[in-house]
Amino acid sequence: MQDLLRSVSNSYPEFSSGQKKVGDLFFKEPIFLAFSSALEVGRRVNVSESTVIRWTQKLGYKGYAEFQQVVQRKLAEERLEKAEQKRPEPIVDQSFLEKLLDADISSIVKLKKSINEDELLRVVDEISQADQVYVTSNFFDYGIADWFSNWLNLALGNTEMMQPSTGKYYTQISKLGKGHLVIAFAFPRYTRLVIETLKSAKAKGADVIVLTDSAESPAIAYADYVLTVSVNSNLNIDSYTSVHALLTSIMRFVYVKEQTKISGNLAKIEADYKERDLFI
Structure with missing residues (x-):
């Protein structure tokens, strides 16, 4: 997630005033952009839906949907990494899917106990x-x-x-x-x-x-x-x-x-x- 935040920060000077509002919201609440539509994001900061879409394109994405998928994945990986840091023996070289399945396995182990x-x-x-x-x-x-x-x-x-x-x-x-x-x-x-x-x-x-x-x-x-x-x-x-x-x-x-x-x-x-x- 940090690399994505750095990318937005590096591109910030090139944003229009409306796009900077979207960028500011992303810094504060990345999870809101991850699970809200471009229209909802625009309404939140009083800019148009097209401004939000152009903002993601300015970052190098084809559109808002592609950017949103990346943010969702980054947030999920960050969340799972934090959970794994609590384990005495972290599991390495796991795919994202394996981490998700491990979370379900852990919930069954918790139920068992x-x-x-x-x-x-x-x-x-x-x-x-x-x-x-x-x-x-x-x-x-x-x-x-x-x-x-x-x-x-x-x-x-x-x-x-x-x-x-x-x-x-x-x-x-x-x-x-x-x-x-x-x-x-x-x-x-x-x-x-x-x-x-x-x-x-x-x-x-x-x-x-x-x-x-x-x-x-x-x-x-x-x-x-x-x-x-x-x-x-x-x-x-x-x-x-x-x-x-x-x-x-x-x-x-x-x-x-x-x-x-x-x-x-x-x-x-x-x-x-x-x-x-x-x-x-």
Whole structure:
């Protein structure tokens, strides 16, 4: 990143007054230019979008997109290098991809060391014993929550995904009660909708399991059981690798505990697949 900053500094005297404003912003907040459009950058310093684009061309780039890709890569490499400096034995000669994958591996290792296995087993018991299971999430976590919900329903036949602000959601809320279980994915950014769902679940007597990233999560206040797992973030992209690993462990424990029931349910589904000649 330092070489890029030096390049901008060396070219600074050649910039127009508008381009100098862009350069000043880059010195102060390079991450803003890395993840904002040329139009947004121009608005931030009161210059035109074309001024921002010409500024990147003045630096030797074809356009803003090429410059932005370089900045994103430089910031990511700098961030990972700082993290690696904390290691007793830094890994050398790694590609950028290998560093990113190492970050995900580290998050799984952290989960392995920090997970409370007794709490995990209690969560498995709750899932096995519940009459009805509902899974909900922030919209950033929806994909992995929906995947987990689908597997639970496939295996146990009693799970639904709760998607706030839909007609079905309010029907589900109205049915919550004793013997029901709500599993909430609550990773940043936390939404009020999830918190309101958990408030309603507790008020109606349902049990609540929260999967979240830290002890400061606002969802914990409504949880009967909590599993904490960190989400690794690089380039403003959250990696749920460790969350996926935790969910897979839960699924395997549930399968072992309810093997007869799950095997029967899966056999019925496989028979239907075969009858419909679904797979090649």
